[in-house]
Every structure is written in structure tokens, then in C-alpha cells.
Amino acid sequence: MEDIFFDFDAQDAATDFAFWGQMDPNFQFQSQLDTLLFDCSAMTGQMSPWSSFGCQSVFPEAQLTFTDLDSQSPLLEVGAEVDSSLVNEPHETGQHSQQQRRLTSHHPHKVQRHAANIRERKRMLSINSAFEELRCHVPTFPYEKRLSKIDTLRLAIAYIALLREILMSGCDPKSYVDECMKNGYKNQTSAIWNTSDLTARLSWIKWD
DNA sequence: TAGGCCATCTGGTCCT
DNA sequence: AGGACCAGATGGCCTA
Numbered sequence A: 001m002e003d004i005f006f007d008f009d010a011q012d013a014a015t016d017f018a019f020w021g022q023m024d025p026n027f028q029f030q031s032q033l034d035t036l037l038f039d040c041s042a043m044t045g046q047m048s049p050w051s052s053f054g055c056q057s058v059f060p061e062a063q064l065t066f067t068d069l070d071s072q073s074p075l076l077e078v079g080a081e082v083d084s085s086l087v088n089e090p091h092e093t094g095q096h097s098q099q100q101r102r103l104t105s106h107h108p109h110k111v112q113r114h115a116a117n118i119r120e121r122k123r124m125l126s127i128n129s130a131f132e133e134l135r136c137h138v139p140t141f142p143y144e145k146r147l148s149k150i151d152t153l154r155l156a157i158a159y160i161a162l163l164r165e166i167l168m169s170g171c172d173p174k175s176y177v178d179e180c181m182k183n184g185y186k187n188q189t190s191a192i193w194n195t196s197d198l199t200a201r202l203s204w205i206k207w208d
Numbered sequence B: 001t002a003g004g005c006c007a008t009c010t011g012g013t014c015c016t
Numbered sequence C: 001a002g003g004a005c006c007a008g009a010t011g012g013c014c015t016a
Helices: A015-017 A025-042 A066-071 A095-108 A108-135 A147-167 A175-184 A195-202
Strands: none
Touching: A015 A195, A108 A147, A147 A175, A175 A195
16 A cells, blocks of 8 residues: 555654554554653653654654753753643652652643643544544555545545445446546546546445 | 645633 | 643655
8 A cells, every 4th residue: 555655764663653554543543642651751751852752762862851951952941841740640759750849830831831732742643543544444546655634635525425426326336436437527526636536546446 | 955744832712 | 720622833754
């Protein structure tokens, strides 16, 4: 499928998942959530210089401690933030918990903001998971690269419209598609995904 | 190199 | 008040 063109050598194993269109979307979502949770838990000892949760496993040597961020990082504003879930962590220990309390008392807004950021990331992950699931349900060419979000939506709309027409026609789906391939698909509801795009994709479906 | 796509952060708004 | 949702801004990556 689309992964044929993907350069596996250029990516680490974690990011490979995000481009593997055929994998179980639930597994992928769980994997990303695990990564997210790892990012959160890693903050108890050290913070990535970037807020992107994917960076830590890729560049572990680039991780900075709270002390690093407090003293020298240009990302001081970000570095001072603490995940609220960690602030409430019952098993907090020693030096770091003291840092958390200090940061919490000095930057309550930033703690809230960071918690909101994490919620937003989770929300976007769930949306992306849904997109991944949708990609598995729209017709694609075996050699086609991964559909973008907007193309996924547009193709899904066109696909639904065509399926509705097939239902309304009462014809055999395969012959309907074959007819469309021969004569051109006449649906006007989707100008974006033209007839050849959609019907050619459908021709790859095994109808029996 | 420009443009497309994407993830993330952020502040605003709405809802519970 | 806090969380969900949304849209704008930003920067990174990839491809033509």
C-alpha cells in the first residue's frame, strides 16, 4: 500500500507507526498514547528541549534537566511548565517534587497551560486515530501513498455518494463500477474527486 | 527552494 | 472553574 514509498531508514521505529496506513488504528493510537505518557513520566526527571513528544526517543542525548532549563535554555518559558498531573502525583520524591511545588506556586497559569497542552495533544491524537481508521475504509490504490487528511475527507464523501448511488440503482456493485469506468461517473456532488479517481480506486476492490 | 502537510502551542469561546 | 473545542501561528519535514 502507501508504505511502499516510505523511507523506513529515515525514521525511527516509533514514527514508522504513524505512516503505516494498514495497521490497526487502535494499536497505533495506543502506541502514540504510550509515547505521550512516556513523555509525561519522563518529565519527572528530565525534560526534552522540545515539547514534541516524539523527540525524546530520537534524541535522548538532547534532553535537558529542569536545572538546565532554569539556568540557560532559551525555552525558559516552556521549561518552567509542569504537567498538572505530575504535580498531583502521590509518589513524588525529593528534589524534583520540591521543584514542582516551587514551579506550581510561582506559575499556576503555566501549569494549567501545560495541562491544557497535553489534553489538546491527546485530543488531536484521537482525531488522527479516527482519520487513520477512515483511511482504512476508503478505496486506495495498492501503490498509493498515504492520503492527507483533507483528501481522506473528500474521498470519503465521494465514496459515500457513490455507494448511495449504487444502492439506489439496485445494480450489482461490480457492474455498476465497471459501467462507470467505461462511460464515466456522472455524479456531480463531488467535483474534487473526479470519476476516474474514484471508480479506478473502486476497481481494485475485490467484490466477491 | 517553494509549497503542502502536519504536529504543537496558544488564547479565545462555549459548555457542564 | 475546568475541560472541550476551535482556529491562528509557527516550525519541521518532505517532495516536486
